[in-house]
Amino acid sequence: MSAAGYDVTGIGNAIVDVITQSTDKFLIENKIEKGAMTLIDAQRAEELYSRMGAGTESSGGSAANTIAGIASFGGKAAYIGKVADDQLGKTFAHDIKALGVRYATVPLKRGEPTARCLIMVTPDAQRSMSTFLGASSLLTVKDVDAALIKDSQVTFLEGYLFDPAEAKQAFYEAAGIAHEAGRKVSLTLSDKFCVDRHRKDFQHLIETEIDILFANESEIVSLYETKGFDEAVHILRGKCEIAAVTRSEKGSVILQGKDFHIIDPDKVKVIDTTGAGDLYAGGFLFGYTQGFDLVKAGRLGSLAASEVISHFGARPMTSLKELARSKSLI
Amino acid sequence: MSAAGYDVTGIGNAIVDVITQSTDKFLIENKIEKGAMTLIDAQRAEELYSRMGAGTESSGGSAANTIAGIASFGGKAAYIGKVADDQLGKTFAHDIKALGVRYATVPLKRGEPTARCLIMVTPDAQRSMSTFLGASSLLTVKDVDAALIKDSQVTFLEGYLFDPAEAKQAFYEAAGIAHEAGRKVSLTLSDKFCVDRHRKDFQHLIETEIDILFANESEIVSLYETKGFDEAVHILRGKCEIAAVTRSEKGSVILQGKDFHIIDPDKVKVIDTTGAGDLYAGGFLFGYTQGFDLVKAGRLGSLAASEVISHFGARPMTSLKELARSKSLI
Numbered sequence: 052m053s054a055a056g057y058d059v060t061g062i063g064n065a066i067v068d069v070i071t072q073s074t075d076k077f078l079i080e081n082k083i084e085k086g087a088m089t090l091i092d093a094q095r096a097e098e099l100y101s102r103m104g105a106g107t108e109s110s111g112g113s114a115a116n117t118i119a120g121i122a123s124f125g126g127k128a129a130y131i132g133k134v135a136d137d138q139l140g141k142t143f144a145h146d147i148k149a150l151g152v153r154y155a156t157v158p159l160k161r162g163e164p165t166a167r168c169l170i171m172v173t174p175d176a177q178r179s180m181s182t183f184l185g186a187s188s189l190l191t192v193k194d195v196d197a198a199l200i201k202d203s204q205v206t207f208l209e210g211y212l213f214d215p216a217e218a219k220q221a222f223y224e225a226a227g228i229a230h231e232a233g234r235k236v237s238l239t240l241s242d243k244f245c246v247d248r249h250r251k252d253f254q255h256l257i258e259t260e261i262d263i264l265f266a267n268e269s270e271i272v273s274l275y276e277t278k279g280f281d282e283a284v285h286i287l288r289g290k291c292e293i294a295a296v297t298r299s300e301k302g303s304v305i306l307q308g309k310d311f312h313i314i315d316p317d318k319v320k321v322i323d324t325t326g327a328g329d330l331y332a333g334g335f336l337f338g339y340t341q342g343f344d345l346v347k348a349g350r351l352g353s354l355a356a357s358e359v360i361s362h363f364g365a366r367p368m369t370s371l372k373e374l375a376r377s378k379s380l381i
Numbered sequence: 382m383s384a385a386g387y388d389v390t391g392i393g394n395a396i397v398d399v400i401t402q403s404t405d406k407f408l409i410e411n412k413i414e415k416g417a418m419t420l421i422d423a424q425r426a427e428e429l430y431s432r433m434g435a436g437t438e439s440s441g442g443s444a445a446n447t448i449a450g451i452a453s454f455g456g457k458a459a460y461i462g463k464v465a466d467d468q469l470g471k472t473f474a475h476d477i478k479a480l481g482v483r484y485a486t487v488p489l490k491r492g493e494p495t496a497r498c499l500i501m502v503t504p505d506a507q508r509s510m511s512t513f514l515g516a517s518s519l520l521t522v523k524d525v526d527a528a529l530i531k532d533s534q535v536t537f538l539e540g541y542l543f544d545p546a547e548a549k550q551a552f553y554e555a556a557g558i559a560h561e562a563g564r565k566v567s568l569t570l571s572d573k574f575c576v577d578r579h580r581k582d583f584q585h586l587i588e589t590e591i592d593i594l595f596a597n598e599s600e601i602v603s604l605y606e607t608k609g610f611d612e613a614v615h616i617l618r619g620k621c622e623i624a625a626v627t628r629s630e631k632g633s634v635i636l637q638g639k640d641f642h643i644i645d646p647d648k649v650k651v652i653d654t655t656g657a658g659d660l661y662a663g664g665f666l667f668g669y670t671q672g673f674d675l676v677k678a679g680r681l682g683s684l685a686a687s688e689v690i691s692h693f694g695a696r697p698m699t700s701l702k703e704l705a706r707s708k709s710l711i
């Protein structure tokens with residue numbers, strides 16, 4: 052692999068999170084699928100917002116959270132994603148640039164507003180997400196900065212990009228450019244319902260385009276429609292260069308060809324699981340692009356995930372670089 | 382006192398907080414007065430925002446935080462304050478209404494945007510605030526809902542209202558209506574620099590219009606330009622019906638005529654002191670309007686303050702009603 056200016060460029064739906072504490076009763080009354088990400092339209096977004104409690108706004112988006120994690124470790128990261136030219140869009144851009152991330156996607160001038168994700172956190176720390184994609188769904192091939200992709204060791208894509216038709220094209224475009232330049236392409240499956248929506252596409256993608264896959268237990272079970280984890284792992288094994296599968300409090304399993312590693316989780320008091328998978332990918336990709344072995348990359352993933360679930364919000368609140376140093380991991 | 386539909390109506394600058402973790406170095410380099418609230422113009426707000434780290438947006442405003450606290454205890458509360466008809470204004474309105482607070486001030490249609498307060502939290506948990514008042518400074522006498530004030534046991538005003546000229550008029554209007562209806566008027570001095578700006582006005586106000594005063598140690602020292610706390614307390618004593626003076630980790634002192642009570646603080650790990658004084662006032666006023674004695678009101682103030690300083694953000698993240706019940710305070 053030739054030298055690259057960036058460790059990782061992430062592409063995803065650029066979203067601002069609105070996080071509130073909620074109850075199971077509220078989820079049931081408002082027909083919100085617990086633990087999942089559900090796409091909603093503008094009207095439903097207005098309705099839900101009017102019913103939900105006081106919120107805290109902070110920049111989110113799955114791949115953007117991963118990129119924030121990489122930057123927090125001190126990695127060189129860039130992001131591509133579409134916001135509108137409005138207040139939430141300005142907030143998103145400010146927050147990701149403030150982390151030292153290169154972000155230059157041109158905001159949408161008219162039409163849809165910046166995407167928002169209404170996140171209900173129940174007392175069991177589970178998050179249930181209702182996403183209005185707005186401007187983020189209007190990411191197109193034109194937004195894919197070819198020079199940037201060529202200059203990045205890894206291009207990281209979120210499965211959610213498959214939901215908007217234009218973004219899906221941008222996804223394939225970016226993967227093509229990366230591989231042509233001899234770079235790696237990484238994907239996170241995002242969510243088991245997302246896998247449900249795009250199962251065949253994802254199965255094909257993993258065998259043809261993906262070098263490094265991130266998924267959780269329920270996503271790979273959904274992907275291969277198996278009864279359990281072990282069966283899904285055996286189908287997945289060898290399908291891509293590296294696969295890192297997270298299992299919440301059980302830690303993670305990393306597959307590489309026919310080899311595998313079992314990584315224990317970092318134990319913390321769980322406040323809000325939002326961003327756990329995103330940050331695991333951030334820690335792992337930081338480690339991978341620094342040339343660390345997969346076990347160390349997995350441990351950095353666990354560390355980043357443990358930090359983000361110990362507080363509200365989907366991005367780190369402490370320097371992951373300092374945290375990793377305090378644990379002698381870097 | 383005749384029966385009232387509301388326990389407390391608060392009037393203040395309606396502000397959205399943008400909270401970020403910062404360093405003393407950043408404060409010095411950007412000439413931000415540590416621990417204080419500094420008024421800034423639109424240009425300075427843009428500049429500071431572009432330099433500061435990734436933030437979390439949540440509704441704030443001193444009196445609004447107090448009102449949020451009262452609502453969280455289960456009190457009947459209302460709020461008057463001006464936002465613009467923009468995204469941050471909608472966020473502010475949503476958040477305060479979601480707490481069950483009556484809020485009906487008409488948003489500003491054009492001109493200034495919704496006020497924002499850039500809050501830098503340093504590792505010592507101190508917050509330094511830079512406020513762009515925007516639309517909040519355009520609160521006028523017309524926004525003072527006379528029927529609401531008459532129907533509230535206490536009208537609670539923040540000292541910061543003295544900064545914008547029109548809001549100051551609204552302040553006097555509200556106090557006049559409340560007293561005419563036989564209701565109580567309460568004031569928080571807000572900040573020692575605010576006291577510096579309006580010392581003579583505040584001294585006069587306290588003796589003529591204020592029934593219940595909230596202040597902290599540095600504010601009363603500034604108010605009477607004394608060398609120490611005890612001297613300031615002795616000047617303040619008897620000047621208004623009740624005065625509750627907070628002293629951070631030393632707890633609070635409540636003065637009533639020539640009598641006094643010393644209230645110990647609730648000890649917690651301090652993460653961010655934003656909102657401590659506001660929530661003390663919230664707990665105290667909730668207790669006072671329920672007819673509890675001043676010691677119990679003070680203990681509810683301490684409890685609410687301890688909750689808000691144990692996390693980032695200026696409003697409670699747990700139900701203060703449940704918290705008070707768990708401590709057998711209500």
